[in-house]
Every structure is written in structure tokens, then in C-alpha cells.
Amino acid sequence: MSLTPTIDATIDDQAARAAWLYYVGGLTQDQIASEMGLSRQRAQRLVSRAAAAGLIHVRLNHHLARCIGLEAALRERFGLVRCRVMPGLGPSRDPVRSIAPAAAEEMERVLAESGSRVIALGTGRALRGMVDALSPVEAPQHRLVSLLGNIALDGSASYFEVIMRLAEKVRAPHYPMPVPVLVDTVEENRTLQALGAVRKVRGLAQKADVTFVGVGQMSEDAPLMTDGFLTPDELHEIQRAGAAGEVAGWIYDGQGRYLDLSLNARLTGVRVEIATPERPVIGIAAGAAKIVALRAALTSGIINGLVTDEPTAAGILAG
Amino acid sequence: MSLTPTIDATIDDQAARAAWLYYVGGLTQDQIASEMGLSRQRAQRLVSRAAAAGLIHVRLNHHLARCIGLEAALRERFGLVRCRVMPGLGPSRDPVRSIAPAAAEEMERVLAESGSRVIALGTGRALRGMVDALSPVEAPQHRLVSLLGNIALDGSASYFEVIMRLAEKVRAPHYPMPVPVLVDTVEENRTLQALGAVRKVRGLAQKADVTFVGVGQMSEDAPLMTDGFLTPDELHEIQRAGAAGEVAGWIYDGQGRYLDLSLNARLTGVRVEIATPERPVIGIAAGAAKIVALRAALTSGIINGLVTDEPTAAGILAG
DNA sequence: GGTGCGCGTGAGTATTTGCCCATACGGCGA
DNA sequence: TCGCCGTATGGGCAAATACTCACGCGCACC
CATH class of the missing domain: 1.10.10.10 (Winged helix-like DNA-binding domain superfamily/Winged helix DNA-binding domain)
Known part of the structure; x- marks a missing residue:
């Protein structure tokens, strides 16, 4: 040698x-x-x-007093199972940078469980940041499942692929949702839902032990629109119907109640139902634009875990 | 607010x-x-x-090809359960810097187990580095126990306190060995060993599920001597008896067989017996001076897990 | 109340780092 | 074979960072 x-x-x-x-x-x-x-x-x-290339990971080994205070307040007010508030990076920086390492820690905590778990995943920039910040761990005992597809109406795949990247890092069996997020007609949707592969993934997702989702705002910069799932006209119509936010594509109002929209019949993904302490749903999101959407999702309990940053946490509590 | x-x-x-x-x-x-x-x-x-102050932790997310090769070779040659080889930092740098983050990861892997474990700990600079590099995790389900005390013959406490620091970080119940490492007479030792507190700690340590130890060399810079447990004369006598290394104060020869020394009767700590895959003993050590001691401990199976650095790994394999 | 000490502060300065650019190298098509 | 283009390399330079030093403040002790 x-x-x-x-x-x-x-x-x-x-x-x-x-x-x-x-x-x-x-x-x-x-x-x-x-x-x-x-x-x-x-x-x-x-x-x-x-x-x-993300070969090195930097983590802070200290909870700031202010962030701890915000965590405690959020936990108490919304009865959260898990809550992490990270320091903000100033208004001009992407808050995903701030929350991604903390989200990765939450994910690692789940992955470290020795029993087999079903982990359901949404999509989006925040989740992608989480996966990028994750240290590779062998965790083949768990199963990863998508709540929704990764393909827009026009057939283009989103840049923010989550489940495959995660599976690669942890070497776990994974079940991506093999269909577009939104289809053109109700009939198409019915056909797709009948497929064995889709039914299997849906079934798995519905019995997930823990779920990680992003939270989308429904303002003019709604990710659903910028990612090409909604036209501006559709967005405005849905805004008029009282939309406050969205989890895995399913839109809810200011109290966190899912809206009964015609769009729903064309959504292929799994709707996240009310989270329980045994089967928590962790929201990963930060940014001023998301405050309203987060407060609503927390209020009704669509999510009962949260990783966010300091200004967002303060904004949620201020309402 | x-x-x-x-x-x-x-x-x-x-x-x-x-x-x-x-x-x-x-x-x-x-x-x-x-x-x-x-x-x-x-x-x-x-x-x-x-x-x-160690508020920030940097970790490398990439196993170097050369280190992986050394790990595989060590695993195979000595039948190791766990093995990590980290890149060296050059001869003028403290190798503890290099191995501490990896050792911390091994410890975190144990701490992440949801079942209750008994974790036994030696002392020394390397273990202290490991604890410093550890991210605080709540792991109150485990019990931490010392293999040996922290007090020298003259009553001074070692700088490298391990168990209390670790307990503080993970908030686990902990059982330090409440006596000096070495006492003056066999009778004193007998008295101390009869104490209920000592017997309880010994009993716990002997049924440890996993053990983390440093490995001491017996050359002129032996930690046992520099830390004040042995005089130079005693060291030389023990060297003549064939001493190659030491784990938790118990001295062994070049084949990793514990030596039958008069010193043994005055040692208060628990001797680490042959490790098994179910109850692994992880050695944390690096440095050219420790190569002989490590090879011996690996040969006889006093340790069956290893965290070291690249030059040390190469040196062990070269012999 | 004076004096000395330790600690933290800001100014200045040496070192280190990040970036731009000119250049060299190597593949590839004309 | 030649010229072109994309890529990698090292030199130079401006920005950023780390270090040193002298000063000022509070505090304890005399």
C-alpha cells in the first residue's frame, strides 16, 4: 500500500x-x-x-434564547408535537438556507429510529433544501412515499425532486407518485387513480407514520402558479374563494379548512388529513409570504410540527 | 413581543x-x-x-476513497463491527481534531437508538474530543457509566472529564466511578470495592451494551505517566514486562493479552473484557505513537470497533 | 482616593481569500 | 492539419479576515 x-x-x-x-x-x-x-x-x-457541492455541513450547536422562546410559544398556542425556529438571515436572503439544516435534523431524528417507518413527503424548495442538507445515513428499514407527483401539466418535471434524492442518500425503498400532479379532466384522473401503481402509493401514503410537507402561499407569488400548475386566472378565482394556503397541492382557507374547489377533482395527490401526535405532519416553510398560510395550517391542525425561521415565527404569533 | x-x-x-x-x-x-x-x-x-467554543460543527459529507479502503481492510483483518478512518491532518496537527467528529457520529448512532442502552465510557483526550464534537440530543432513555475514575493519585481531577459532559449534553442518567483511578494499597482498593456505590457502578459497567474507550500507548509518552498515574520508574518496569498498550488503565502486551502486574491490584476501574458483536467496544484513538497499542488491542479483540485517522490506520495494517 | 490589573474596544496592519483574466491544453470538426 | 471552442490553470489584485497593539473603563486592593 x-x-x-x-x-x-x-x-x-x-x-x-x-x-x-x-x-x-x-x-x-x-x-x-x-x-x-x-x-x-x-x-x-x-x-x-x-x-x-454540499460536501461540508455546518451546524450551529446552540439554541438562541429568542428562538427557544418562539418555539415554546408556537408549541403552546398550536399544540405542536415538534417545533424548531432558526435564526433569520435578513430579508434579502433565502430563508430556506436557514431552515434546511434544522429540517434535516428533524428528518435524521426520524431516520435514526430502528423500527420501520413509512415517511411521506411533499415537494417544493424547502423540502429539497432539507434533503440537500441531510447527511447520508443508511436507513433501509424505512419506506419513503410521495404525496404527489413531480410533473407539471405540460409534462415538465419540477426542479425540486425530493423523494429520489432522499432515497439515494438513505438507501431506502421509495415509492414516487408516478403521475402528473394535476390532470386535464376528471375522467383522466379517475383512470389514473385506478392504476395499481397509483393505488399502492396512495395506500402507503395514507398510512404514513410521519409526513414532511412544504406549505405554499396563495398570494400572487403562489408556488402552484409559478411552478405552472395554475394559470393566473385560476389563481385569482381561487383567491376569491378564500384560499389562504396549500399543502401538497390541496388548498385551504384562512382557518385551515380545505376548500371544495372544482380543481380538487383533477388533483392526483394524496390530501394530508388532520395530523395526530402519533402520526405527525411536519411543515417546513419560512418567509413573510407564507405567514398566513402557515397560521391557517397550524390552526386547523393540517400540520402539527413546524420548522421555520425567526421572523416567520414572530409573524405567525403576531396574528 | x-x-x-x-x-x-x-x-x-x-x-x-x-x-x-x-x-x-x-x-x-x-x-x-x-x-x-x-x-x-x-x-x-x-x-x-x-x-x-465549539458552537458550530463542521462535518464532511463524503468518504474519501482511500479511507474507505483502509476501513475495509481493517474490518476484514480484525473482524471489526464498526470502523471509521478519517483523513489525516498532517503530522503537526492533533489527530484528535480529525477523529473527534467521526467518533461523535458513532456515539450519536448509539444515542439515536430508541431502546434503553447502557453506554460505558473510558477517559482521555480522544473521548473528551468526541463529547465536545457531539451535537446535544435528548437521550434520557440510556444510561452512561464510567469504567474508571477521574482522579489521580494526588487527588487532582483530570482535565478530560468525559461522562459528566456527555450526560449534560444528552440529559441521560449517569454513573461516574466515584473513586480514584489508582490507590496506594491493595487494602484500600478492597475497601473501596466493597462500597455499595462502587459495586453498583461496576455492575452496570460490566453489562454495558456498548463501550467507548481511548487506547493508551506504553512508550515514553504514555498517558498513564503524563497524567500522573505512573512514575517513570514504574513505567519502565512495566515496559520491560512487555507492555504494549492500555485500555481504561489495564495494561496489555503486544498480543493484546492483559499483563499480570502488581499494579492491577491497585486499579479501581473495570477491565474491558473481550468484545462481542452484540456488545461492541469501540476504540477512539489516533497518532503514530498509538499504532502498536491499537494493533495489539485489535488483535486480541479487546476492542472490536475503531475510529482512527488515515496514517494510523495505514500503520496498523503495515505491521 | 490612588494605583494597578484585567477585560473589552477600536484602529491599524499583515495575512488570507475570492475573483478576474490571460494563457495553455486538449478534443473536434472543417 | 489547422483553427475553434470549452475547460482548466496560475498570476495578480482587491476584498475580507485575523492579528497586534494601545487605549479606556471598571473594579479591587491598597
Whole structure:
């Protein structure tokens, strides 16, 4: 066996080693360069590559007093099973950055269970951030199941694939919803629902032990619209019907009651029903635009767990 | 509730917030300063304070090819239940920095078990590093027990307290060994061993489900000597008797067989007997000086799990 | 009340890092 | 074979960061 420790096969190996020396060892990029026999620029590129590729995870080991206070208040007011409030990053930054590591910790807590669990998953940017922030763990004892598909009306797949990425990281059996989120007609939907594959996934999702979902707002920047599931006209009509938010595509009003919309008959996904302490539904969402949607979902108990950030938590409680 | 988000009570809160903005948010220290209403220097100090205090944890999300190879080789050669090899940090750096995060992950894996476990712990710098690198988790279902005390012959407590720190982080019931590691006479030892408290701790330690220990070398820089448990003369005598290493104070030879020393009768701690797959003993150690001690302990099966670094792993396998 | 000590602060400065650009390398089609 | 294009590389430079030092404040002790 060669004793030269610095020769690795792949570029990712090099990047990981450079990042290790940088972040864990505390070497400067110059030192890394000479240690690994590279130019400083290359060392710098490797470190930044590792950071960009998510090879290194940074976590804060301290609950801020203010965040703890908000957690306690939310827990009490809405009877939450789980609640995490992370510090905000200022208005100009994506709040997903802030909540993703905490959401990943919640997911890891579930994955660490030795008994077999069924874990249901929504879609969206926040969930995708959670998966990206997750440390790979072998957890083949669990089953992962989608609540809804990943394909828009026009056939395009969403960028924010969640279940496959997660399955890859934890090596668990997974059951994506193999149909578009929304179909054109009620008949089409009926046909799809009759498919064995769809029925199996639905059945599994409905008995999920724990569910992780994003929460969508129904304002002008509604993810349902920006992701191409609704036209602006449809959105406005639904807004007039009192829409406050949406979980896995199912739209509810300001009290968190699901709305009886014609759209519903064309939705293929599984509707998340009222969460229980034994089968919690964890909402992962943050941002000023989502405050109303979150408060409604918490009020009626569509979700009974929450990972959010400080300003969002304050906003929810202020209402 | 105040909506000014940047005023925190304690300095640690401030440090944690600054570090969060810096590491997770990616703000510059200038931006943090204006966000929190501080001078840039103060922001810098807060960030470095948080880093020094271990408020932030960095973990690498990638197994280097070379390390995986070493892990596989060690596993195969010594029949290990668990094995982690982390990249080395170069000869001038403390290898504990390198192995502590990986050891913490192993510990977290045990703590995440939902069933109640008895976790036995040795002492030493490596274990202390592991505890420092551990993320706080509530794990009150487990019991933590010391294999040996923390007090030297002269009554001074070791700097590397492990069990209390760990208990604090995980909020688990804990049973420190309430006596000095080594006593002056055999009679004293007999008296102490008769104490109910000691017998209870010994009993618990002997039925531990998993054990984490450091591994001490018996060369001139033996931790047993530098920590004040042995005089140089005693060390040399024991070296002549064939000492290769030590686990929890119990000294063994180059084949990992415990030596029959007069010293043994004055040791108060629990001797780690042969590990089994059901009740693994994980060794946490790295450094060129420890290679011989580790190889011996692995050979006889005193430990059947290992967390070490790359050069140490290569050295063990080279013998 | 003076004096010395320790701690925290801000200014200045050296080091380190991130980024841009010119250049070299290698594949590929004309 | 030549020229083109995409990619990777190292030099240089501006920004960001870490360190040092002198100062000021509070506090305890004299």
C-alpha cells in the first residue's frame, strides 16, 4: 500500500480532502496547497467546490434564547408535537438556507429510529433544501412515499425532486407518485387513480407514520402558479374563494379548512388529513409570504410540527 | 413581543447569531456588523469565539476513497463491527481534531437508538474530543457509566472529564466511578470495592451494551505517566514486562493479552473484557505513537470497533 | 482616593481569500 | 492539419479576515 497520502482518484475526493484540511484541520489554503502538492488557486477551487457541492455541513450547536422562546410559544398556542425556529438571515436572503439544516435534523431524528417507518413527503424548495442538507445515513428499514407527483401539466418535471434524492442518500425503498400532479379532466384522473401503481402509493401514503410537507402561499407569488400548475386566472378565482394556503397541492382557507374547489377533482395527490401526535405532519416553510398560510395550517391542525425561521415565527404569533 | 430581532441576552447568544449569519447565511463580517449593530471587529470576535467554543460543527459529507479502503481492510483483518478512518491532518496537527467528529457520529448512532442502552465510557483526550464534537440530543432513555475514575493519585481531577459532559449534553442518567483511578494499597482498593456505590457502578459497567474507550500507548509518552498515574520508574518496569498498550488503565502486551502486574491490584476501574458483536467496544484513538497499542488491542479483540485517522490506520495494517 | 490589573474596544496592519483574466491544453470538426 | 471552442490553470489584485497593539473603563486592593 502506498504511503503517499495525498493522491486520490476523483476530483471529489480531492475536494473533500481539501475541505477537510480547511474546515476541520484549520489549515490555510496555502498550507493545503503544499500539503497536497497543488497550486494555491487549485486548493481554493477545491475548497469552494466542496462547499458548493454540499460536501461540508455546518451546524450551529446552540439554541438562541429568542428562538427557544418562539418555539415554546408556537408549541403552546398550536399544540405542536415538534417545533424548531432558526435564526433569520435578513430579508434579502433565502430563508430556506436557514431552515434546511434544522429540517434535516428533524428528518435524521426520524431516520435514526430502528423500527420501520413509512415517511411521506411533499415537494417544493424547502423540502429539497432539507434533503440537500441531510447527511447520508443508511436507513433501509424505512419506506419513503410521495404525496404527489413531480410533473407539471405540460409534462415538465419540477426542479425540486425530493423523494429520489432522499432515497439515494438513505438507501431506502421509495415509492414516487408516478403521475402528473394535476390532470386535464376528471375522467383522466379517475383512470389514473385506478392504476395499481397509483393505488399502492396512495395506500402507503395514507398510512404514513410521519409526513414532511412544504406549505405554499396563495398570494400572487403562489408556488402552484409559478411552478405552472395554475394559470393566473385560476389563481385569482381561487383567491376569491378564500384560499389562504396549500399543502401538497390541496388548498385551504384562512382557518385551515380545505376548500371544495372544482380543481380538487383533477388533483392526483394524496390530501394530508388532520395530523395526530402519533402520526405527525411536519411543515417546513419560512418567509413573510407564507405567514398566513402557515397560521391557517397550524390552526386547523393540517400540520402539527413546524420548522421555520425567526421572523416567520414572530409573524405567525403576531396574528 | 419585541420585533427587533438582533438583541440577545447573552454573549453566547450573540456569538451564535453572528456565527449563524457567517457560516450558514454566508454574510461577510461587515454585513453581520451592520445587521447586528456592532463594529466589524466585534463581529469578527464573536464569530471566532463561536468557532472556538465549539458552537458550530463542521462535518464532511463524503468518504474519501482511500479511507474507505483502509476501513475495509481493517474490518476484514480484525473482524471489526464498526470502523471509521478519517483523513489525516498532517503530522503537526492533533489527530484528535480529525477523529473527534467521526467518533461523535458513532456515539450519536448509539444515542439515536430508541431502546434503553447502557453506554460505558473510558477517559482521555480522544473521548473528551468526541463529547465536545457531539451535537446535544435528548437521550434520557440510556444510561452512561464510567469504567474508571477521574482522579489521580494526588487527588487532582483530570482535565478530560468525559461522562459528566456527555450526560449534560444528552440529559441521560449517569454513573461516574466515584473513586480514584489508582490507590496506594491493595487494602484500600478492597475497601473501596466493597462500597455499595462502587459495586453498583461496576455492575452496570460490566453489562454495558456498548463501550467507548481511548487506547493508551506504553512508550515514553504514555498517558498513564503524563497524567500522573505512573512514575517513570514504574513505567519502565512495566515496559520491560512487555507492555504494549492500555485500555481504561489495564495494561496489555503486544498480543493484546492483559499483563499480570502488581499494579492491577491497585486499579479501581473495570477491565474491558473481550468484545462481542452484540456488545461492541469501540476504540477512539489516533497518532503514530498509538499504532502498536491499537494493533495489539485489535488483535486480541479487546476492542472490536475503531475510529482512527488515515496514517494510523495505514500503520496498523503495515505491521 | 490612588494605583494597578484585567477585560473589552477600536484602529491599524499583515495575512488570507475570492475573483478576474490571460494563457495553455486538449478534443473536434472543417 | 489547422483553427475553434470549452475547460482548466496560475498570476495578480482587491476584498475580507485575523492579528497586534494601545487605549479606556471598571473594579479591587491598597
